[in-house]
Amino acid sequence: MGVSEKNSAGKRSARTRLQEERERQKARDKRRRTLIVAAAVVGVLGLAAVAGLIAANTGDKGDSAGSGPVAAPTGAVGKDRLAIPVGATDAPSTLTIWEDFRCPACAQFENAARDTIHQLTDSGQIKVEYHLATIIDGNMGGSGSLNAANAAACAQDAGAFVPFHDALYRSQPPEQDDAFARDTRLFELAAGVPGLDTPAFRSCVSKGTHDEWVNKSNEAFRGGDFRGTPTVLLNGESIFPTKGKEQISIENLKKWVAEANKGKKPGTAFPSPAASASPPAPASSPSG
Template identity: 50%
Template sequence: MSNKNDGGKRSARERMQAERAKQEAAARKRRQLTVILAALVVIAAAVVIGIVVQNGRSSSYNAAADAPAGTVGNTRLLIPVGGTTAPSTVTIYEDPRCPACEQFETGMKSTINQLLAQGKIQIQYHIASFIDRHDGGKGSKNAANALACAQNVGLFHNYHDVLYANQPDETNDAWADKTILISLAKQVPGLDSPAFESCVNNNTYGSWVTAVQSDFDKSGYNSTPTVLLNGTSAYSTYNGEDISPANFTKWVDTANKGKPLASIPSASAQALASPTAHNNLPASAGAGHS
C-alpha cells in the first residue's frame, strides 16, 4: 500500500513538474515574441521616419526660390543650352563624376556644339549626383552645385566643358575639395568672382541639386549618360545605329527635315563652332555608369 502511494506521489510530482516546464516554455516564447514585436515596431518606425525625412527633403525644394536663373521645366530642374526655337531637343542626364559621361562629352562635344551653333538643337541638361551615393564622397554634389552657380550667371555651358575636360578619376573624390572647383572657374572668362566662390562654398543650390537627383531617381533611367533625341534614346544606339558624330548629325538632320532652325546670335554661334575637343568618339565609349 505504501509503495502504491509513493508511486502515486511521484507521478503527481512529475505531472506538476512537466506542467510547470510547459508553462515556463510558453512564457519564454511569449517573452521572445514580445521582444521580436518590439524590434519590428522600432524598425518600422525608423523606416517611416526615413521616408518622412526624405519626403521632407524633396518637399523643401522651392523652384521659385531655390533654382538657378534660366532653368526650365515645371519645377525648373533642367538647364537649357541653345536656341529655344530649335526643331530638335537633346536631353542629357549626366553626373559630373561619371567617366562614361566624360567619354561622351569628349567624343561628341565638337559635333553637339556645331549643331547648337547652327540652330538645329537645344540641349536640356539634367545634372545628376548619384555617384556620391554609390562610391561615397561629395564631389558629384559639389560639382553639380558649382554648375548651378555657373548657370545662375549664364556660364553653365563653358564651365560644364571645363569640368569634363578636367574630370578626376571616378574613385578620386577630388571635387570634395571645393577650392578645386573654384580654381577651374578661372578657365571661364567672367566666372571667377567672389560671388561664384561664395556660391560654391555655401552650397547655395544644394536643395536644387537634391531635387534634380530625386527627379532622376523617379525618371526610370538608371545610368549616365542617358541621351535622348526628341524623347528617343540615342545612347548608345538609335534606330539600331551606334552613336557617332556622323550618325548623330544624320539623325538630327532627318528629324529636322522641313523645319525652320533657331536663330543664334553670330557671336554665340562663332564661339560654339570653335570647340577644342576632338570630334572622335573614343573606342571605349559604351554603356553608361549605372
C-alpha cells in the same frame, strides 16, 4: 631570431593576400557598377571612345533632399525648373542629357561629342537641356557630384554654364577621387573661364546655394525610367548607346538630327548672353 623572421614574413604574406583580395573586390565592384555598352567612332579621324552607362544603385546614400529651400539656377526650364537650357529656344529639336560630373562614361561621351553638340546648338539645329544627377556620390561615397553640379548651376547664374561644364569634364578626376568635393578645385577650374571666378560665384559654391535643386534633379533621375548616366534623348527618344539598331557615333548623331529637322528652319532665338560654347565677356556676367 629565426622565429621572429618567420612571424614577420607571415605577417607580410597575410598583408599581401589581404591587399590582393581588396584589389580583386574593387575590380568586381567596378565591373558591377559599370556596364560597357557601345563603342562610338568619333569623326573622320576614326578616334574610338568607349561609351558606357554608370548604373545607379538602389540605396539612399548621398540623398539629402529636403534639408533646405530649392533655388533653381537662372533660366532653368521644364518641370520643376530642373533643366539647364543651352541654345536657341526655338530650335526644331531638343537633346536631353542626364549627367553626373563624376561619371566616367559621361566624360567619355561629352569629350567625344562636345564639338559636334556645340556646332548643332550654335547653328540652331538643336537646343540642349542638361539634367544633373549625383549617382556616383551614392555609389562611391563623397560629395563631388553634388558639389560640382551646384557649381555648374552657379556658373549658369553667371552666364557661363557651358564653358564651366566643359571644363569639369575635361578635368574629371578618377572615379574614386572625390576631388570635386573641394571648393578650391572648382575655383581653380572656374579661373580658366573668363569672368566666372568672382566673389558671387565663390559664395554660391561655398554656400551650396543650389544643392537642394541638384538633389531634386537627382530624385527626378532616380524616379525616371533610365538605365544610367549618361542618358541622351533626341526629341524624347533614347539615342545612347543606340537609336533602334544603330549605334551612336558622331556621324549618326548628325544624321539623326538632320532627319528630325527635315523641312524645319533652324532656331534663331538665342538667349542673352548666348548659352553657347563661347565664354561670356566679364561685363555681361550678372553680379549676383
